[in-house]
Amino acid sequence: MNPPRGTRPPTIKDVAAAAGTSHATVSRYLNKRSYVSAASGQAIEAAIREVGYVPNRTARSLVRRQTQAIAFVVREHADLFFADPNLSRMAIGANTTLSAAGYQMFMLIVDTDESGERIVDLILGGFVDGAVLVAMQHDDPVAVALSASATPLVTASRPLGDGRTPSVDTDNVAGSAAITRRLRQTGRERVAEIRGPAAAPVSALRHAGFVQAMGEAYDESLVTTAAEWTLAAGSAAMAELLDRAPDLDGVVAASDLLAAGALPVLRARHRRVPEDVGVVGFDDSPWAIQTQPALSTVRQDATATGVRMAEILLGRLAGEDVAGRHEIIPNQVIWRESA
Structure with a gap:
């Protein structure tokens, strides 16, 4: 029977006494560390219900040196x-x-x-x-x-x-290269890049894909680095690129968020998207379909x-x-x- 309210919680010693077996056998059964006969296991399960024992999973994890x-x-x-x-x-x-x-x-x-x-x-x-x-x-x-x-x-x-x-x-290099090539196939000749933050390893990978796809047309002056992965950083990078190269006609951004930040700056400078400037992102995030126009991008799983x-x-x-x-x-x- 369950212990009366107010007494100490039952332990595995109580389980062992009720099951008619040893403390070590109950411990082996609870921790699944070695074989315990079916009869002993059934007796232990019945004793657990009888005395109201609740296994201490934290203590068991320390014994096994696993936390799950x-x-x-x-x-x-x-x-x-x-x-x-x-x-x-x-x-x-x-x-x-x-x-x-x-x-x-x-x-x-x-x-x-x-x-x-x-x-x-x-x-x-x-x-x-x-x-x-x-x-x-x-x-x-x-x-x-x-x-x-x-x-x-x-x-x-x-x-x-x-x-x-x-x-x-995800294949950052191949994805960036593929969408850059696709953008160039629309006739864009002055394609710029908004790189991701320098501290992020993914930024270097997506930049490598851009460089690969641009080949001999790669122009370092058409590349700028966003300070962080934010709309504001994308806007600041776009403004910098337009100040540097007002005749650019394509932008490859390292993320959809950076690309979304670039769009209002292009509108403010009276550059139509996609008629004057084609813009692409990366990630296929909700931003890609919330912008006007919707963003071309790279979808990763x-x-x-x-x-x-x-x-x-x-x-x-x-x-x-x-x-x-x-x-x-x-x-x-x-x-x-x-x-």
Whole structure:
């Protein structure tokens, strides 16, 4: 029978006494560490119900040195993270896969140096079994600290400098090259680029695709770098390009948000889109269909990226050798009115 209210909570010793077996047998059964006969298991289950025992999952995880928890770590301002559909889809893909494997995913946002330090301390303190790292910057202190530890990791975007951490990414180079070529095929001759922020590895990859597609027509004076991934930064970059090259007739932006920021500046300078200037973005975010005209862009499968990151991390936790693995997921050009 259940203990009367106000007494101590039942323990596995109470379960063992009610089941007529040893404390060690109950412990083995609860932690699934070795064989327990079917008869003993049935007796233990009946005893658990009889005494009202509730397993202490935290204590059990410490014994097994597993938490069944994974950290999904994103370096981004909180408002931008929740507004970015690719980041949220990535998180959904990872969470769905981890949940199906019996893991709980925790979302951790790095938006200041202090939050980064707290998150590193949390992960290195053993509160999770591994971590998914997203939107890390060049030489990111969070990524550097975690990659120097034994914590199982996987990252989005290009590999970390350690050469061991596996990664999954959309094909940024090929996607940027494909949409740049498509824009040039419309007859554009003076094509400019709004690069993403210098600290983001993805910016260099998409710039490499732009350079590849431009070939001998590449002109460094028609390239500027946005300060951040915002509408305001896209507007400032567009204004700078027009001041520098008022005759430009095409713009390749490193994201839809930067491209959306460029459009009002072009209108203010009496440059029609797409008649005078063709504009393209990257990501196929909600911004791509909210702008006037709708943006031509590159659609990436962020959900698939999240799924693969989770699968690779689960493989690592199961003992699979995934060191140095880097997977690229294809994307596709979505052609709309802006170009």
